[in-house]
Amino acid sequence: MTQQQNVVVAAEDIKRAQKPPAIPGGYIPIPRRSVLKSLEINGPERINAWLDSMRASSPTHPKSSSTPSQISQDHSSWILNHPSALDMFDQIMDASKGKKIVMFLDYDGTLSPIVDDPDRAFMSDSMRKTVRKLARCFPTAIVTGRCRDKVYNFVRLAELYYAGSHGMDIKGPTRTSKYNKDTKADPVLFQPAAQFLPLIDEVYQQLVEKTKSTPGARVENNKFCVSVHFRCVEEKEWSELAQQVRSVLKKYPKLRLSQGRKVLEIRPTIKWDKGKALEFLLESLGFANCSDVFPVYIGDDRTDEDAFKKLRDRGQGLGILVSKFPKDTNASYSLQEPTEVMDFLQRLVDWKKESLRARSRV
Numbered sequence: 612m613t614q615q616q617n618v619v620v621a622a623e624d625i626k627r628a629q630k631p632p633a634i635p636g637g638y639i640p641i642p643r644r645s646v647l648k649s650l651e652i653n654g655p656e657r658i659n660a661w662l663d664s665m666r667a668s669s670p671t672h673p674k675s676s677s678t679p680s681q682i683s684q685d686h687s688s689w690i691l692n693h694p695s696a697l698d699m700f701d702q703i704m705d706a707s708k709g710k711k712i713v714m715f716l717d718y719d720g721t722l723s724p725i726v727d728d729p730d731r732a733f734m735s736d737s738m739r740k741t742v743r744k745l746a747r748c749f750p751t752a753i754v755t756g757r758c759r760d761k762v763y764n765f766v767r768l769a770e771l772y773y774a775g776s777h778g779m780d781i782k783g784p785t786r787t788s789k790y791n792k793d794t795k796a797d798p799v800l801f802q803p804a805a806q807f808l809p810l811i812d813e814v815y816q817q818l819v820e821k822t823k824s825t826p827g828a829r830v831e832n833n834k835f836c837v838s839v840h841f842r843c844v845e846e847k848e849w850s851e852l853a854q855q856v857r858s859v860l861k862k863y864p865k866l867r868l869s870q871g872r873k874v875l876e877i878r879p880t881i882k883w884d885k886g887k888a889l890e891f892l893l894e895s896l897g898f899a900n901c902s903d904v905f906p907v908y909i910g911d912d913r914t915d916e917d918a919f920k921k922l923r924d925r926g927q928g929l930g931i932l933v934s935k936f937p938k939d940t941n942a943s944y945s946l947q948e949p950t951e952v953m954d955f956l957q958r959l960v961d962w963k964k965e966s967l968r969a970r971s972r973v
């Protein structure tokens with residue numbers, strides 16, 4: 612691909628790069644500008660690193676130390692390296708030619724907008740309709756940090772695959788579609804962290820108890836992992852809340868911590884993540900060792916990076932980061948918000964219908 616890093620473009624070109632890089636066949640290898648930092652450090656530095664990483668996952672504005680011209684240059688440079696998937700739609704479809712598209716969709720911040728109350732992160736009816744149409748065209752999976760049952764209650768589409776708890780709870784469709792016609796076969800069900808259930812319940816109770824003194828703190832049981840929410844906590848209390856989490860977590864060497872959008876997530880130390888879940892689902896769908904598959908993963912959060920990286924390592928398909936602000940990412944493309952995700956999914960549906968029509972005319 613053409614390297615265009617640090618190229619300055621006019622302000623009106625910030626949102627949409629006019630000359631995005633060409634796609635060489637399948638995956639677009641874009642070198643990382645900085646490597647995601649390791650958080651294996653001790654003491655107060657560790658707490659600060661957790662908080663910095665959490666802030667970086669959910670930027671609400673450009674760096675306050677930057678001048679407007681630096682902000683504009685950073686954004687332009689980032690957009691040139693991660694162009695809009697809508698602007699690049701035709702090139703993406705060209706790259707998928709002759710391959711089977713498989714769709715992987717994160718939930719929060721991708722299909723539903725980020726809101727203060729995690730129990731009210733509803734998906735719009737129009738997004739549900741679009742995802743339903745998408746699943747008629749391509750095998751489609753929801754891959755989320757949420758508890759699988761909870762995300763199912765939001766999405767309510769039985770024809771999809773669901774990978775809850777960051778991929779540690781995978782279940783196949785319960786309604787038949789053209790991708791799972793064999794109703795006699797057992798639906799895919801995979802729970803690699805099953806033995807951690809009692810430990811997760813225990814740590815959940817302890818976190819609820821420990822954090823109850825912090826106004827706005829909220830602990831969510833996601834079955835095989837636990838989320839501690841910072842979104843409604845005053846920023847001056849964040850360090851205290853992180854200390855509370857750490858004091859509980861240090862008693863559980865079999866659990867580890869990751870950071871998301873104003874959330875700390877506690878999960879088993881097993882080597883399993885959204886990237887492994889993506890690979891597992893591709894195998895379940897019969898695409899193990901296939902070169903003619905084109906997986907598309909859309910997500911907004913730090914934990915989605917494991918899936919973006921998996922695609923990069925496999926040299927297949929592409930990752931799309933949902934973000935309004937530049938972020939360090941392994942994704943190749945960007946979309947700004949869930950409404951743009953819906954537009955992109957609708958274009959995929961239209962493209963599929965048109966290619967079927969064209970084939971039937973031949």
Ligand SMILES: O=P(O)(O)OC[C@H]1O[C@H](O[C@H]2O[C@H](CO)[C@@H](O)[C@H](O)[C@H]2O)[C@H](O)[C@@H](O)[C@@H]1O
Pocket residue numbers: 717718719720724725726727728729732754755756757831833838840842871872873874876912914
């Ligand atoms: O993998 P995801 O589907 O992106 O799940 C990650 C976390 O998503 C939820 O939290 C996020 O969305 C909330 C609702 O918009 C928001 O209030 C919170 O600040 C975000 O971090 C979910 O509640 C968490 O349990 C997931 O870990």
